[in-house]
Amino acid sequence: MKIVILGGGVIGVSAAYFLGARGHEVEVIERKDTSARETSFANGGQLSFCHAEPWANPAVFPKIVKWMFKDDAPLVLRPRADMEMIKWGLKFIANCSKSRAQANSVTLLRLGLYSKKKMEWFRQFSGVKFDNLREGILHIYSDEQEFENAIAQAKFQDRFGAPAEIADYNKCVHYEPMLEHAGNPIKGGIYQPLDESGDPFTFTQALAKLCQSEYKAVFHYNTDIKFLDTEGGRINSVVTDKGVFKxxxxxxxxxxxxxxYLRPLGIHVPVYPMKGYSITFPANHYTPKMSLTDTEHKIVYSRLGDRLRIAGTAEFSGYNTKIRPERVAPIARAVRALLPKCEYDKPxxxxxxxxxxxxxxxPIIGKTKYNNLYMNTGHGTLGWTQAAGSATLITDIIEGRPTEISLDGMGVDRF
Ligand SMILES: Cc1cc2nc3c(=O)[nH]c(=O)nc-3n(C[C@H](O)[C@H](O)[C@H](O)COP(=O)(O)OP(=O)(O)OC[C@H]3O[C@@H](n4cnc5c(N)ncnc54)[C@H](O)[C@@H]3O)c2cc1C
Structure with missing residues (x-):
């Protein structure tokens, strides 16, 4: 089959590679001059297969009210007359109940554990190197109540196959000795041994090259998609500034x-841009070796070879990627507090x-009402983590094979 993939981020390119390995002819359309230049470029680097707590949960709802409009809060909402944002927000609130959060957790975990298995395949089959660390992820807590909530979530997830160790302060330092110098008090941690980290940009770039050299996939870079042309319940072509692709x-x-691009086709999916930031420092003697999550500040740390990537914060302000110093500053402050010995100043x-x-x-993975249009999008905070599993699922769906895991909770129809 000839398959046209719209978008050359980690999600599009991982699917291109898997489809190529299954013998399909693939074309990728991407507006940038190379792959992974947008959200897949400098993210937090965590392959957090077992991080299955959705942002929409009972504990986050009261916090949102507290955080609202505070410029250095982990989550900031800039109110605007944007119906899509309002509709998204109402759906988010509806998912904050305990039962909805648990159901969504189970879906995220199913996809996360499947992605772990499929990432193993990608790593071995492709041989790509991407500063991959397979030492687990340690989530650290400085607030007693947050720690207790996390223990309850870890116990819940354990029932679905995600092991976790509850660690006291000494155990946290045992896992990551650099935490001995932490400026913040650490109440405890949750260590998730199956989790990993790695550089999504290096991974995606390497995979895109392999797609071209091994599977003769064609990447149309610098090509801006304008719209999808339809005919009789099917997509007829993709219209771009460089011509038409079929x-x-x-x-x-x-x-x-x-x-x-879906709205003009009558497909309405609540995928909304949640802005986030990352900063990168060169590693030094006091830089952590393993991937960490500072839950109080909602910031993640990943060691990517000789660099340390720190990412976090969420801001709802539409399609705006401008770097605002007042949003970078709290991340830098949190890094200085956790790792004072690193003496990190300017990233x-x-x-x-x-x-x-x-x-x-x-995410949204599956068929649409157009019988040759499929979705593999909406991966939110976990796209790097879920790329390998999502690529395999979408390939099976297109080929009409049964998927290895249930797609419950991932389809377009759930909205
Ligand atoms: C601060 C931050 C930290 C994060 N940390 C992590 C993490 O630690 N672990 C994790 O798993 N995930 C993390 N994520 C999430 C992850 O980065 C995303 O889920 C993932 O990159 C989404 O990949 P994608 O391919 O769907 O999107 P993208 O990478 O954005 O790819 C979409 C592509 O479509 C192209 N495109 C758009 N419009 C057009 C058009 N009209 N014509 C042609 N091309 C077009 C874009 O150029 C882009 O390359 C983080 C995200 C952020 C912002």
Missing amino acids: GDAYIMSLGSYSPL ESEWACLRPSTPDGP
Whole structure:
């Protein structure tokens, strides 16, 4: 089959590689001059297969009210007359109940554990190197109540196959000795041994090259998609500024921009851009070796070879990727507090981009009402983590094979 993939981020390129390995002819359309230049460029680097707590949960709802309009809060809402944002927000609130959060957790975990297994395949089959660390992730807590909530979530997840160790302060330092110098008090941690980290940009770039050299996939870079042309319940072609592209099937993987191209087709998906930031420092003697999550500040740390990537914060302000110093400053402050010995002052680089977020958490993977248009989008905070599993699922769906895991909670129809 000839398959046209819209978008060359980690989601589009992972699918291109898997489809190529299954013998399909693949074309990828991407507006940037190379792959992974938008949200897949400098994210937190965590392959957090077992991090299955959605943002929409009972504990976050009261906090949102407290955080609202505070410029250095982990989550900031900039109210605007934007119906899509309002509709998304109402769906988010509806998913904050305990029962909805647990159901969404189970879906995220199913996809996360499947992605772990499929990432193993990608790593071995492709041989790509991406500063991959497979030492687990340690989530650290400085608030007693947050720690207790996390223990309850870890116990819940354990029932679904995600092991976790509850660690006291000494155990946290045992896992990551650099925490001995932490400026913040650490009440305890949750260690998730199956989790990993790695550089999504290096991974995606390497995979795109392999797609071209091994599977003769064609990447149309610097090509801006304008719209999808339809005819009789099917997609007829993709119209771009460089001409028209045709295939037997089309996959929507435009990240946060997906809904803008689906709406004219009468497909309404609540994927909204959630802006986040990252900063990167060169590693030094006091830089942590393993991946950490500072839950109080909602910030993640990943060691990517000789660099330390720190990412976090969420801001709802539409399609705006401008770097605002007042949003970078709290991240830098949190780093200085946790790792004072690193003496980090000015980051090597600062970056901001948009997470393609659904209000309940899981992505949208599956068929649409057009019988040759498929979705693989809306991966939110976990797109790097879920790329390998999502690529395999979308390939099976297009080929009409039964998927290895249930797609419950991932379809378009859930909205
Ligand atoms: C600060 C931050 C930290 C994060 N940390 C993590 C983490 O630690 N672990 C994790 O798993 N996930 C993390 N994420 C989330 C993850 O980065 C995303 O879920 C993932 O990158 C989404 O990939 P994508 O391919 O769907 O989107 P993108 O990478 O944005 O790809 C979509 C592509 O479509 C292209 N495109 C858009 N419109 C057009 C058009 N009209 N024509 C042609 N091309 C177009 C874009 O150029 C882009 O390349 C983080 C995100 C952010 C912002």
